[in-house]
Amino acid sequence: MWDRFAASDPGLLRLTAGLRTVTAIVLTLAVLAVLQAPVSQLVAGAVAAMTATFAIREKQRLQQAVTLALGLPVALFSVSLGALLSQRIVAGDLFFVALIFCAVYGRRFGDRGTALGLIGFQVYFLSLFVQATTSVLPALLGAVCVAFACSAAARFVLLPQTAAGTLDRLRRAFRARLAQLISVQAELLDAGPDEAERVLQDLRAGTARLHETALMIQGRLADGTSDESVALLLQRRTADAEIAAERLGLLLLTARSAQRTDTLTLHLPGAPLPAGGELPVRDEATAALRRDLQALRLLALRPAGEASGTTLAQLRNRLLGYRDEENLPKASPAVRDVFRGLGEAARAVLGLRTALDGPQDEAGDSPATTRSREELDAEDAAIEGGGESAPEEAETTGLQRPTTRAAVQVAVGSSLAIAGGELLSTHRWYWAVLTCWIVFINTASTGEILVKGYRRLLGTVLGVVAGIALTGLVGHHTWTAFALVLVCIFAMFYTAPLSYTLMSFFVTAMLGLLYALLNTYSTAVLVLRVEETALGAACGVVAAAVVLPVRTDRRTDELLVTVLHRLADVTRAAVDQLSGGTEADLVEQARELDQALADLRGATQPLTHPITPLRSRRNTAQYVVALLETCAYHARSLAATAELLPTHPAIAADPRLREACGRIVQNIEVIAAHVAGRPSAQGIEAGPSIASMLEPGTPDSPRYGRVTDRVLRHLQRLDEAVSGLVRPLRTSTGTAPPVR
16 A cells, blocks of 8 residues: 555655645644734734745755745745735835746746745735734734744654655655556456456556656756766666566557557557457466566565565566576467566666665576676666766847746736736735736746636636535634645645646635635635636736747747757667767666656647647647657667667677668658758658668678667667658658658
8 A cells, every 4th residue: 555655646745745834834823822823823824834835845955944044034025015015005016016027037046046936925925815014014024933933843853855765765656656557567468358448548657657757766866866876877777667667568569469569559648459369368378477477566566675585586587587588488479579578677677676775685596687687787887977967058048038038927917917806806806916926837838828727717616616615614613724724735735746726726725714714704705716816817828928928839849849859869879879889878868858758748738638629739739749759768768778788798789770770860850950940951761661771781791689679670660750750740841751
């Protein structure tokens, strides 16, 4: 059960965020209750504690402490001005707009600038919410100080979280998600015709979840490890395990069909299961396959200290033995390939266990296991830190800088929200401003703002219904209401990364309870909240569409060009190394490709959202992203194979691969130039299959071996996927190959 929970919340980041925020609020309420503070100050302290806790996002404890210390004077200044300007409507509105501009502009200074801007805005909003005046300002300042002190106690004493500890929990989550994916693969082996589509959907989801966790680990390596070589080792082993697991899934799909499965099947939603000869087949080989998938799951899931002894050694030896041809069972070629994939996956899991748990017990090792250990040790010795850093991209300036543009947009949108909000209510107008502010957070295009505004409005409407019901149940029981507020706050932070609609639901339900505590609750107030939310979302969309707009297609095109350039770089560098060229940091380049693809996937959400009326465009966007994920998988596999070249005795450089790669890279660059609006005169180059390009030219020419054959298959599939991009991206060519 703990493994399942760890897999559902990698690193326990959502659980920690919810518990830490609730703890800070409880401490603040306890201190203020002892000081006999009135309810308005209790609410102010609770909101300030919540803000001081969730605003800080740095990973290192010292950086968090500095930001929290700087945030206190910012909060005191903000609440003071809020109280002083409470009776000066025009001056207060002008300052609020200026504060919003500065808060958004501060994002260009990284996590600290973002946190300080968020604290300044939220605390000023707090002064409006509790209707702060100069007469109660000293008490409010004291409540804010108590809130920041309690937030520090919750963060650094009661619920400390170190970068190394978070990375360790992420690694456990990676184990758990890897084991879950292997379990789904075992289900695929036994799934009948009625269950196959469901299992295929689970396989896609499990593969995506494993990839998500690998990216999260990648983002924490620099802060969570003390040595760069350790970070590189973890990066390499995580990538190996992810690639081996994805390849095993593809081999199992191929074993169920009469033809080789396209990688696109694992990434395109709704893609049908390949038809053909169907497992399950009840024979000796497939029975062994079912047994060995469970053995692989056990090896992946359990750390060395929790699973040791002769039984584990026997399982490990048997699985690693499948790397040798003589140990493969008698079966069809497709099923034998699955056993080979099991052997490679077992080797990747062995490397992962060594990287995570340290040296392993070598008692009872078979010759195959010993050979795998020697290969892994040689790879570990070859990893060196201090690689060259990637050149920094030129930063845009002026209004083209994203933070400046967003600051101008949100300032204009907030001005519209203030004017419209005043017309709806002279006392609750700030809800429109808050919504306008929020829809600009973590968004970069008009489409993203529209989708976020829709989700917030939907969550608010549902939250109003829940708020009315909860307030009717609680009545005027103050501490019961505070307890339910804490439940809503925990749920808000726990669900935030999963669903913005759910988060908005819990926020609105919580506000209904807060209004009840402040004796200002009525059904009309919550209905007004819906109206103000709709107004704020509309103002945000109008500002984004009119003021320095970034259209969704422009944003996605820019990210698509970045992905294509990263893909070309990884492919070129990997094949160059496989051809005998210079070594490069291929794993890092592959992760940069993955991150660029993740950014593109997020930017296409407005195009692929279920409510979009443009179904054809939605299908095209899904298809292009799936093709790019297919390309990324093959590029990662090429990079992982190339990384083995210096240390693996079975892999030798093949200069002919460079010729095979040239056409692929050229086609990627032609497509990137077309998307960027700079059409190339060369056009897409079509030609024979990659394998036929490497046929020996003379009787004495050596035939390529199994590893080179695998590289050829990756190149062939990459070539097909790149060619498949031609039609949906409307690349104008005279020689474009058909979409496969």
